[in-house]
Amino acid sequence: MDTSFEYIFPAIRGIQAGREYYVSMCPLRLIPKIFIFDEEELVPELRAQRILxxxxxxxxxxxxxxxxxxxxxxxxxxxxxxxxxxxxxxDQGDSSRVGRLKIDMNSQFIINDGQHRRAAIDEALKTKPELGDETISVVFFVDRGLERCQQMFADLNRYATRTSPSLGILYDHRDEGALLSKKVIANSTAFQDIVEMEKSSLSPRSRKLFTLSAIHMANAAILSGHAYDSFDEAVEACCSFWDEVYNYIPEWQQVQEGKLTSGEVRQSYVHSHAVVLQAFGHLGNEIIEKSKTEQKKHLKKLKTINWKRSNSKTWEGRCMLGGRIQKSSSNVSLTTNLFKNHIGLPLTPEEQRTEDAFNRGENGQK
Structure with missing residues (x-):
């Protein structure tokens, strides 16, 4: 090499597409120092990756x-x-694939995949410098120009898919909200055996009526702004609310009993769709700290709602548009307003403004 200064990494050599590449372990403290991004001011065709x-x-x-x-x-x-x-x-066997990778210190390291990890490591080290001695695995390729780097970025992300929100919640054992939603589903009569725990969308033939992600978002709405002394108290509050709602929606019960299929219910009624569950969550937020007698007094009025999708007079413009279920924030708000008006709860000033605009036809309805 032209210089006596070089980086030395313990590495394993491999072959992909006839080309050598190297895998090493790099201390976290070195990651922000040696790995760079493309200049953000460059136009996309001159960069090797997306902007941070x-x-x-x-x-x-x-x-x-x-x-x-x-x-x-x-x-x-x-x-x-x-x-x-x-x-x-x-020279032979495994020993020929394990060794030291020497890199001229004047070299540039361009990240093809992991720029956000690199930035997060840099930020984390500012508050916890002791993390610097830990390591992250790095896969090194020898650069063969901008076109090859851009192709690598495209290839590395070609088949990348995000996990479904439901699966992310199911496998998350750290987030308290995720833990709460899973326990609510396990403990609540309303959700027994009818929740899809892995997927966040339901096919017409699915035997499940709800998704974990929809229930999770509704639980978050119920608990927003409320404080509980314990995790179990919060779980019990959610379970109590959902089980009371369940008492007044016979179709949920009929799915559990096998008298109706979930596909039939989702096709014919609005009450199992995520937008309505979210509206239930906002409704629950209003009454969750009332006495059980007061909750029952209000919620029993849900049984007089016509939940059929064919009831366009009620649902069109709220949770449906042109007969199709919609789930924008305004749809959630308008559906929540309908619930509160129906069971005798006052609207907040903001909710009233939304309702007034709806009644004037400003949502596109006449």
């Missing part, structure tokens, strides 16, 4: 600093633009 979304970084950094005993970060993939030399431990 800085709004994602604080949450990722907090994840690191708040979970120092059990965080998990996947590998960073980077291209090396510079001189590289791999020195194997031996």
């Amino acid at each position: 979304n800085r709004s994602r970084v604080p949450e990722m950094a907090s994840y690191l600093t708040n979970n120092t005993k059990d965080y998990v970060f996947s590998s960073i993939t980077a291209s090396i633009d510079g001189k590289v030399k791999f020195e194997p431990m031996g």
Whole structure:
């Protein structure tokens, strides 16, 4: 090499598409120092990756600093633009694939996948510098120009898919809201055996009536702004509300009893769709701290609502548009307003303004 200064990484050599690549472990403290981004002011065709979304970084950094005993970060993939030399431990077998990767210190490291992890590590080290001695796996490729880097980015993200919100909640054992929703489903009569725990959308043939993600969002709405002395108290408050609602919606009961299929209910009624569950959540937020007698007094009036989708006079413009279920924030608000008016709860000034606009036809209805 032209210089005596170089980075030395313990590495394993592999082959993909006939080209060598290297896997190493890098101390977190080095990640912000040696890995760079493309200049953000460059036009997209001259960059090798997307622009950093800085709004994602604080949450990722907090994840690191708040979970120092059990965080998990996947590998960073980077291209090396510079001189590289791999020195194997031996000439044959496994020893020829394990060794030291020497990289000229004048080289540039361009991240192909993991720029947000890199930024989060940089941010986390400012508050917890002791994380610097921990390591993250890095996959190194030898840079072969901008076009190759752009193709690598495209290939690395070609088949990347986000997990469904329901599956993310199901497998999250750290977030208290996720834990609460799973316990509510397990303990509530209303949700026994009719919740899809993995998918966040239901096919017409699904035997489930609700999704975990929809119930999770509704529970968050119920508890928003309320404080409970314990986790179990919050669970009980949600269970009590849902079970009382369940008493006045016979179709939910009939699905559990096998008298109706969930597909029939979802096709013919509005009350099992996420927008209505969310509206139930906002309704629950209003009455959850009332006595059980008061809750029952109000909620029993739900049984006189015509939940059929064919009842367009009630639902069109609130949770439906052109006969199709809609779930914008305004749809949730207007559906909540309908519930509150029906069971005798006053609207807040903001809710009243939304209702007045709806009645004037400003939502597109006449």
